[in-house]
Amino acid sequence: MASSQPRPDEAPDAKASQEGTARLRPVPDTQEGNPPLTKRQLRRQARRADNAKAAGTLPPAAAPANRPKTKRELRREARQAKREAAKARAEADAEPVVVRPLAPAAKVRKRHWGLGLAFVLMVLAPVAAASWYLYTRAADQYASTLGFTVRSEEMTSASDLLGGLGSSLGSGASHDSDILYEYVRSQEMVRRIDQRLDLRAMYSRHHETDPLLSFDPEGSIEDLVDYWDRMLSISYDAGAGLLELRVLAFDPQEAQAIAEAIYDESLRTINALSAVAREDATRYAQLDLDQALERLKQAREALTAFRVENQIVDPSADIQGQMGLLNTLQGQLAGALIELDLLRDNTSETDPRLTQAQRRIEVIRARLEEERQKFGAEGSAPGGGSYATTISEFERLSVDREFAEQAYTAALSAYDAARAEADRQNRYLASYIQPTLAERSQFPQRELMIGIVALFGFLAWAIGSLVYYSLRDRN
Known part of the structure; x- marks a missing residue:
């Protein structure tokens, strides 16, 4: 076709752009046997078209043979050329798509049925069995709560009371609380309460209908202790020495009676510990006092x-009497001598009074000599021995008695002090929660137990399934 010159009123740029873009569009000519353009050729043609459009220097195109195109047609062709150029660039940049064959439709296999059966046996069946037993066979259990602590009252002394500085302080005996914590759970406690309340009959009442949660009446004392641990819950605060117990029974009155028996036995134990401590504190003082x-x-x-x-x-006293007698005799002797001297001065030698005075003086002297001999080694006391030996023996015995009295006084004071110290450390059981009486059953916790059975069953089923599929994939 011959090309004709465009008219001045036409848009040569738009027309040239449309014609140039149409000439550069990568359309593979598969009908004539030409090979398809490569990606590199397509990208090169797209770049040329873009550059020509931007510079407005598209190569001249053949003019239409019939009539000139309008501006609207030229704009439409330009837009079409732009879309085709973008499509060509996209096709050039696109990677080849690999189409894989479709997966076959899923269907239930034997392993799926086995997995479902395992879920039924390991999860649903245990949950159903537990629900049936707990709601149809398990007997209601009632709880009684008890709380107490061991206290040690330290009394003040008399000096503190007079000075106004004394105070009565109670401190928790934590070691005694530790003893009670172990004693309440011991076989001795179970045996004493069984003798008092017949625990076997209480806990085995529903054994025929509830064999899992009740006690076997033919069980031994060890079995009863194990069941006691199940029915008794202890909360112990070691810092404050507080013990809080929860006792379960199949009757609210029986639960309260068991809690009261626990308190009584604990009180008896604390009193026994106090007596032993008091005896230990005063034992040595008592021995010294007895000696x-x-x-x-x-x-x-x-x-x-x-x-x-x-x-x-x-x-x-007897010696003092003897000394008084000697003093008296000496006084009489002095008087007799004075009287004799007076008689000699006033009478003659033949005066009978002079002879009588001399005789009296001799008798007094003889008596004085006899009394003085009693204090000598050859003298005789009332018991037959000498006064020196008698007095020496008496003084020795007196000293022994005084020493024994002083030792006894000191031992008695030490014993009183030991008893006072033991009384100051006296222990007693203080109850801060009296045994309660339940109005409704709170145990067994059926929903919680069923949930635990379901949880463990599901975990076992899930772990088993994971192990099975892991081994299957490995094989």
């Missing part, structure tokens, strides 16, 4: 035997 008392008795018995043997109560 001092025995020594005092022996000293007094020896002094009594001495007095009976010597027929004298107090040798010192």
Whole structure:
């Protein structure tokens, strides 16, 4: 076709752009046997078209043979050319798409049925069995709560009371609370409460209908202790020494009675511990007191035997009497001598009064000599021995008695102090929660137990499934 020159009123740029873009569009000519353009050629043609459009220098195109195109047609062709150029660039940049064959439709296999059956057996069946037993066979259980602590009352002394500085302080005996914590759970406690309340009959009442949660009446004492641990819950605060117990039974009155029995047995135990501690604190003081008392008795018995043997109560008093007698005799002798001197001055030698005065002086002197000999080694006391020996023995016995009395007084004071110290450390059981009486059953916790069964069953099923599929994939 021959090309014609465009008219001035037409848009040569738009027309040239449309014609140039149409000439550069990558359309593979598969009908004539030409090979398709490569990606590189397509990208090169797209870049050329873009550059020509931007510079407005598209190559001249053949003019239409029939009529000139309008501006609207030229704009439409330009837009079409732009879309085709963008499509060509996209096709050039696109990677080849690999089309894989479609997966076959899923269907249920034997392993799926086995997995579902395992879920039924390991999860649904245990949950159903637990629900049936707990709601149809399990007997209601009632709880009684008890709380107490061990206290030690430290009393003030008399000096503190007079000074106004004393105060009564109670401190928790944590070690005694530890003892009670172990004692409440011991076989001795179970045996004592069983003898008092017949625990076997209480806990085995529903054994025929509820064999899993009740006690077997033919069980041993060890079995009863294990069941006691299940029915007894203890909360222990070691810092404050507080013990809080929860007792379960199949009747609210029985639960309260068991809690009261626990409190009574704990009180008896604390009193026994206090008695033992008091006895230990005063044991040595009591031994010293007994020895001092025995020594005092022996000293007094020896002094009594001495007095009976010597027929004298107090040798010192007897000696004082003897000394008084000597003083009297000496006074009489002095008077007799004075009287004799007067007679000699006033009478003659043949006066009978002079002879009588001399005789009287001789008698007084003889008596003085006899009394003085009693204090010598050859003298005789009322008991037959000498006064020196008697007085020496008496003084020895008196010293022994005084020493025994002082030792007894000291031992008695030490014993009183030990008893006072033991009383200051006296222990007692203080109850801060009296045994309660339940109005409704709170145990067994059916929903919680069913949930636990479901949880463990599901975990076992899930772990088993994961292990099975792991081994299957490995094989």
